Every structure is written in structure tokens, then in C-alpha cells.
Amino acid sequence: MHIKQWHMKHTGTSRRTEQGDDAVNVQGESAQGRMSRVVTELIAVLTAVRDGVPQVMTIDDGRLLPSGPLESGHRSLQAGVRSWVEQQTGHPIGHVEQLYTFADHDRTLHPEQGRSISISYLALTRSEARETGWRDWYDYFPWEDRTSESRKEITNLIERRLCAWVAGMTDLETRMRQWQRCMALFAIGDGGGWDDELVLQRYELLYEAKLVMEAACPPNQAIPGRYMHRDHRRILATAMARLRARIRYRPVVFELMPEEFTLFQLQRAVESLAGCHVHKQNFRRLITQQQLVEETGRIEEKTGGRPARLFRFCGEVRRARQFAGTKLPIVHSG
Amino acid sequence: MHIKQWHMKHTGTSRRTEQGDDAVNVQGESAQGRMSRVVTELIAVLTAVRDGVPQVMTIDDGRLLPSGPLESGHRSLQAGVRSWVEQQTGHPIGHVEQLYTFADHDRTLHPEQGRSISISYLALTRSEARETGWRDWYDYFPWEDRTSESRKEITNLIERRLCAWVAGMTDLETRMRQWQRCMALFAIGDGGGWDDELVLQRYELLYEAKLVMEAACPPNQAIPGRYMHRDHRRILATAMARLRARIRYRPVVFELMPEEFTLFQLQRAVESLAGCHVHKQNFRRLITQQQLVEETGRIEEKTGGRPARLFRFCGEVRRARQFAGTKLPIVHSG
């Protein structure tokens, strides 16, 4: 067994995590007098990559993630998510992964029914169709895209606002600790490099600093970035963080790619999801070494330069090949 | 951004995952006619390491994980887990992490109330006290401990049983695919090395092959390993896999260690959790390089050989030091 490195990540107990989303204030009591009755809601962060830009499926003009109650017809939780996500997109979903479950006090639409439990999922699809409802990831989280040209401006703005926020604190101890947190999360000064997986922690910091609309901040203070109702933007942040973590260790990007693709298109997808650039030659080396893709023989001509070979994902083929040339269990008589 | 390698893990759609734990057959309908009413249960996998052996807290003579309903007094889901876990152990819990949420059809104790949603958590504690209820991890999963002497015997037994299972299949295609799965998961033949994170997948395979008691197998077929009611053994498997994944990337082992420890004790803890050995000298190098620990100045004498230095975890100190010597945001008048 090998351990490469142990990363220190911020596990700051945000006010919101403890008293916000996770808070529950149960009203309906069961016959046992202790078990609480709750209503179950399923929320999906459906993601696709279109023209090298990560998209998320939304409803209500981009202000809500698709979500719906667990219905009696659903065989399972995952089936429930699949069923109405496919209803919305008309396309089959590949990878589906549970994100987080929380009890939310904002979600009490029907107080007489008790509080609700929300179960969020990350779903990936290849859908390139022009359905309505798709929005850019980075419309909601502009600061998470470190490949854009406007990256410097938004970073500077955030830095100034955070600086002012910290400066307003009376306790020196707190001020120092919070400023250190700002530096680490937004890679200010020598606080370390940018960690693309800390999407949620950054959003929570901005929320605490009242720099996002959801935190009831003064409109002129809000950092650019689309607003979402309830805590759906927070759920999106969770999904982004999860997906960014996944693409490092698992070949899930292929769920988002078309059947055939060039290595550069693959790289673009990874870069857009991670929000930062990768070294082109090394990326190619990595992909080809691992034999996750195979040439289709065809060529993509419209690259704007030298034509590129087209590849396809061959995860299944690999398994089969790995199997070939291995001893089988002896079958006794038939 | 860098991607090191993309691992191919088994994502075989086990019968159980699709129709078992996750299955829900809702009965009670809400006033809206679609929203289903459910009862919420919290389940904790509370883990400690005692004398270099991972332990899990159980009730009902080791046949159940501590679990209880979400109560009206609980401020949040996590608070609910903390509250009754501390009730059972009397010790504060460190790391608490959500594992998975599922709707279970086995769990219908009160059909008139509708099905139940179970939310499982992984909790870590330093408790070394001699409470009852603690059980060895590997009482439930003997094959997951690759450091024990009996490792060969259990591996051979499993290999024989799986071989027989596969041999009984009529379809050649299926037989080959399943045997390949067996080889990969249990590192049989040249199917690759042992992956200590595939705890759940291995358990599911044994379940499918009807080699564990939970799968209603003939008693003489069952592989050694303690039985648990409902699907609690499966939840334990999920927790083990999660913890094994975590210790690679995060310094969570320290949550399980006493205040002071020798580097070898730390290594023992990691090895026992991962279920396999690590290179002693390299482990030391890794730990000291990352500056996660600092010497206490004291010495442990009872090592059986040369005395060892005692260390303590210094994650908090590190953050503070990292902060020192960095520009602060200027405080305007006050």
C-alpha cells in the first residue's frame, strides 16, 4: 500500500453547514412519538459539456435545479432521479452518483407535512441537443474558471471585498484566522496554489462574507455570478467539486464526450471542468499510456490546423483483453 | 492541473444495488398525491483503533450497527448522529462524514407509515475505553485483512468457492465475464493487484455468489465472517472503503490516534485500516516530510527494542505557521 501525500484541506465549520442546510426542525411526530415524518425530494445536478463548456440543466429560468419528489412509481432513489431527469432531457444518462443528503429548513413548503429531506445527485449525459434549460457552470461561479480572460478582474474584485470584510472584524485573532482562510481558498499571496476542488468552501466563504445574493447582501456588494433559489447554487458547488475530484481518479470524462473525439477535444473537456489549463503534451502521454482510448481510424479535418486522429473510449474492450490469455475455472462436465 | 492516472474500477451493476437497498416501494401518499411520506433513520459506523486493530461499534451482540430515528430534538442530521453516538460511547466524536442514503425495503417495520430512508454516517473516535459493543472490523470481513497469517487460507477458500460458482453458469459469455470480475476483485491469477478500496464490491460479489449468510446461502457454503442483520454489513463495507480511501488523501488517521504516539504506532494504525503492510522507512519519510507531526520531546520506552520518540499531530499549528510572515489586510482605523 502506498500513500502519496496527505493534503490539508479547509474543514472550517461554516455557520451554514451547521445551522443552515443541515438544520431540521421536525414537527410531525410518528406514532412512536420520536420518529419524525419527512418528505423526500430528489435534486439532480445534470451536467454536460457543449463545445468545451460545462453546462448544467436548470428550470425556472436558471434559478432552480431540476428537482422533484420521490414518487410511488419509483423503484429506487436512483431510478427516481433517472426517470424525471430523462423526462426533462429526453436523453439517457450515463454516470449517476449520489452527492449529499440534507434536511433543510428553507424547504418547508408545506409545514403541516413536516420538514423535507433532500437527496442530491450528480448526473452526467452526452446530450448535445439544444434543449432549453442548459446554463454555463461559470455563469454561476465565474471565479471558478481560471482559464478565462476575465480571471484577473474577478479575482481582484473578490480579493478587495474579502479584504474589506476581514478588516471589519474587531477581534484580531478572528481577523487573522479568517484572512488566512481567504488566502488559502482563493490563492491570495503566498497562501498556496489554487485548489480547484474547493468549490464549495469558496462559495461558503463568500456566503459568510455576504458577497453573494443568497446571503441577503447589499446588491452593490454582490460578486458577479448568477443567483439561484433556495440552496441550489450550493448544491451545484458540491457537484462541481465532486466532478473535479472524480475526473482525476476515474475516467468519467468519457461519459460527457461524444462517441468519437480528438485528444484535444478531450483535453478541452477536462480543462473546462477543472477550470484550469493542462500541459498538452503531457496530457496526451497520460491518455495514450493508460490505453483508455483507441484510434477509430478516422480523421477530424476541421481542426483549424493539422487534422487530428479520432479516438473512442475503450474501457470495455480493455477489460476483455485483460481477461484474454488467463486461466479459466475448469468446468466440470458441461 | 495534473491528472496522475485514471483507475478502472468495477462498476458492475449488482442486483442488490439496483433492486435491493436502493429499492423503495412507497405506500403512503401525501396530500399532493405524489410526494411520498417516509421515516428517516440514522445509522452510524463508529470506528476506533484499539491496540492497532480497527474496531466498529455495534449493538445487539454485534448483529447491528447503532442506529436510530431522526428525532425532533435533533438540530441537524449530523447532530442527530452525534447525539446518540455519544450516548452510546460517552466520548466525543471527531470526524463525521456522510456515507450514503438509501431507501430500503427490508426496513419496513411499520408498513402503515410508509417506507424508510436510511442515512448512514462514518464517525471516528479516539475512544480506547472498554465499553461493550466494540468488534473487530475483520471479524466481519476476514478476507479484507491481508496482514494476518490466515490470509492464504481464506483467500484459497474464496477462490475455490468462486470458481465453483462461475463453473455452474451455463452461458459461456457470462461465465467469462464473472470469472474476470472475480479475478480482478480478489487479485486471483494475473487479474491485477489487490485494491484495498474495493471492500464493497467484493462483498457484493460474495453476496451474489451466495457465499455470505445474508444472501440466504446454505450454511456450509458461507465464507467465514460474522453475520449482521438487515444490510448493516454492507454499510460497514461502505464505511471501510471510504475510510481506506480517506487515509490516502487526508490526515484523518490522527482522529483515531491518542494525543501522543510513536511513528510505528501510527504506521500500525494505517496498516490495520488499509489491511496491508507498508514499507516502514518510506512511511517515516512521508510523515516527517509533510510536517504533519512534531516531536513532543518525550520517549516511549516500552517498544520491546530501542525506545521511540513520541509525536503529536500538529495540523492546527501548521496552519498558523503558514500564516506567519504574510501580509495582512490593512485595517483602516480600528
Add this chain to the structure above:
DNA sequence: CGCACTTATACTCAAATTGAGTATAAAATT
């Protein structure tokens, strides 16, 4: 056509990391 420009692909090389070993130190046991 030659030219600048674009993208694709192959290859090199040094730095860093990792896996695995040897060597030595300081205690207990025999």
C-alpha cells in the same frame, strides 16, 4: 506559389517522487 499561422504529434531532459534496500543505534533478552 511562398509565407505566416494553426493545430497535431513525437521526442528529450531534468527534477521530483517512489520502491526497496543497507547501515547503524539503542534498548531488552538470553
Add this chain to the structure above:
DNA sequence: AATTTTATACTCAATTTGAGTATAAGTGCG
């Protein structure tokens, strides 16, 4: 005093990683 046990320091080669150069093969434009 010799042996055993554990702790700790150090070496070294293989591999991986980060970053670069070089070349190939298209486009558009004068």
C-alpha cells in the same frame, strides 16, 4: 557478551512528472 528487537538515518535505482524543443500537416492570404 551475544542475540534479538525495534528505531532511525541514509543510499540508490526506477519511475513518474513538469516543462520544454522539434517536426508534421493542414489552413488562409499575399
